[in-house]
Amino acid sequence: MSHIFPRHTRQLPPMAVSGQGCYLIDETGKQYLDASGGAAVSCLGHGDREVIEAVKGQLDQLAFAHTGFFTSKPAEDLADILIANAPAGLDRVYLVSGGSEATEAAIKLARQYWVEKGEPQRGRVIARKQSYHGNTIGALSAGGNEWRRAQFGPLLLDMSHIDPCYEYRLRQPGESAEEYGRRAADALEAELLRVGPETVMAFMAEPVVGATAGALTPAPGYFKRIREICDRYGVLLILDEVMCGMGRTGTLFACEQDGVAPDIACIAKGLGAGYQPIGAMLCSSEIYDALVNGSGFFQHGHTYMGHPSAAAGGRAVVGAILGRDLLPRVKTQGEALADRLADRFGQHAHVGDLRGRGLFRGIELVEDRETKAPFDPAKGLAGKIKKAAFEAGLICYPMSGTIDGRQGDHVLLAPPFIIEDTQLDELIDKLDGAISKALAAA
Numbered sequence: 271m272s273h274i275f276p277r278h279t280r281q282l283p284p285m286a287v288s289g290q291g292c293y294l295i296d297e298t299g300k301q302y303l304d305a306s307g308g309a310a311v312s313c314l315g316h317g318d319r320e321v322i323e324a325v326k327g328q329l330d331q332l333a334f335a336h337t338g339f340f341t342s343k344p345a346e347d348l349a350d351i352l353i354a355n356a357p358a359g360l361d362r363v364y365l366v367s368g369g370s371e372a373t374e375a376a377i378k379l380a381r382q383y384w385v386e387k388g389e390p391q392r393g394r395v396i397a398r399k400q401s402y403h404g405n406t407i408g409a410l411s412a413g414g415n416e417w418r419r420a421q422f423g424p425l426l427l428d429m430s431h432i433d434p435c436y437e438y439r440l441r442q443p444g445e446s447a448e449e450y451g452r453r454a455a456d457a458l459e460a461e462l463l464r465v466g467p468e469t470v471m472a473f474m475a476e477p478v479v480g481a482t483a484g485a486l487t488p489a490p491g492y493f494k495r496i497r498e499i500c501d502r503y504g505v506l507l508i509l510d511e512v513m514c515g516m517g518r519t520g521t522l523f524a525c526e527q528d529g530v531a532p533d534i535a536c537i538a539k540g541l542g543a544g545y546q547p548i549g550a551m552l553c554s555s556e557i558y559d560a561l562v563n564g565s566g567f568f569q570h571g572h573t574y575m576g577h578p579s580a581a582a583g584g585r586a587v588v589g590a591i592l593g594r595d596l597l598p599r600v601k602t603q604g605e606a607l608a609d610r611l612a613d614r615f616g617q618h619a620h621v622g623d624l625r626g627r628g629l630f631r632g633i634e635l636v637e638d639r640e641t642k643a644p645f646d647p648a649k650g651l652a653g654k655i656k657k658a659a660f661e662a663g664l665i666c667y668p669m670s671g672t673i674d675g676r677q678g679d680h681v682l683l684a685p686p687f688i689i690e691d692t693q694l695d696e697l698i699d700k701l702d703g704a705i706s707k708a709l710a711a712a
């Protein structure tokens with residue numbers, strides 16, 4: 271009997287034994303095309319020798335030195351390369367072990383910043399419905415995904431959740447994309463005025479929403495307007511790039527394409543590319559200096575933060591993304607994937623929307639294309655797609671809609687940046703088969 275505590279407690283999954291390039295192999299020898307990088311993690315694919323050697327070399331040199339006593343060369347090197355390539359204004363890097371630790375740290379840093387500045391009444395975070403910012407209790411409070419929050423209320427933070435920027439569902443007839451982007455962003459101002467801007471510490475959002483909304487891209491101008499509103503009311507902008515960052519959308523940070531820089535950014539997943547558990551929170555010197563000039567330390571920390579071998583892995587991954595010219599490749603292969611999705615699913619009776627950027631793509635499935643009515647969640651369409659795809663040797667990331675009954679089931683695709691055209695063909699064929707099988711069973 272297994273003693274492992276699996277995520278899905280009714281069924282132990284098969285045992286993965288090796289990985290090569292875009293494929294994972296289980297103990298029976300079955301191959302799976304990893305079309306979602308697990309959960310947008312494996313951006314370099316599996317078995318990358320350069321990253322593996324970097325981690326091994328660091329383990330030989332120094333495995334662990336507690337950050338309460340030491341910094342380390344790999345941590346310094348990783349911070350340097352991140353800041354050299356980060357949006358303007360981000361100056362400091364706080365290294366942690368994953369996405370939830372990064373978002374949790376971001377919320378606590380925003381809170382401490384306002385306390386140090388003498389405005390302790392700023393305790394509220396505004397985020398968006400349909401968002402996911404992690405599974406620790408603070409990050410979960412910030413997230414707006416009802417399904418993930420449901421069993422854990424009452425949650426911790428003073429929170430507001432405004433509507434996401436969701437053109438397919440919320441843009442009105444006759445409204446241009448730009449007009450909609452502005453209107454969607456103005457919901458933040460309305461909420462600030464409703465709750466009192468002096469009570470709000472930060473607005474938090476994913477530039478491209480991943481797991482909970484299927485590569486939902488912002489309308490043009492949306493984030494620029496959000497930035498303006500944050501500045502007008504002195505509210506910090508936290509961008510959660512845990513899924514969409516590290517090149518996934520074709521630029522190292524997704525927000526570069528929206529022409530905005532946050533006060534705090536969170537990254538993880540692709541930063542370790544699956545080779546090491548690592549995440550990071552980046553912040554401006556304005557925030558950092560408030561701590562330097564105030565209490566002199568951040569009231570937060572984790573034993574494994576800044577771990578040398580994790581940092582060495584992260585440094586090698588960022589070096590590979592930039593040094594192997596993978597960002598332009600994400601754009602070309604992203605277009606190739608988008609074209610294939612449009613060819614195969616553009617006229618599909620149950621595909622309402624195809625969206626995304628780079629190699630971060632989403633398909634929203636609906637019962638009725640005309641009315642955009644989603645499938646009854648009780649049909650569990652997304653779960654059926656996941657199962658059928660897995661049986662066919664395809665790993666993708668489907669989720670059921672959860673918000674006010676107005677989101678359809680969706681499938682998120684986030685393949686490794688090294689994916690070849692023939693593998694894109696394989697992806698489309700297997701996904702098409704899985705969707706057909708699931709629809710027949712739904």
Ligand code: PLP
Nearest residue numbers: 368369370402403404510512513
């Ligand atoms: N933020 C976003 C946008 C995510 O997609 C995730 C994970 O899916 C997290 C935070 C949490 O990251 P982790 O699972 O590494 O804790």
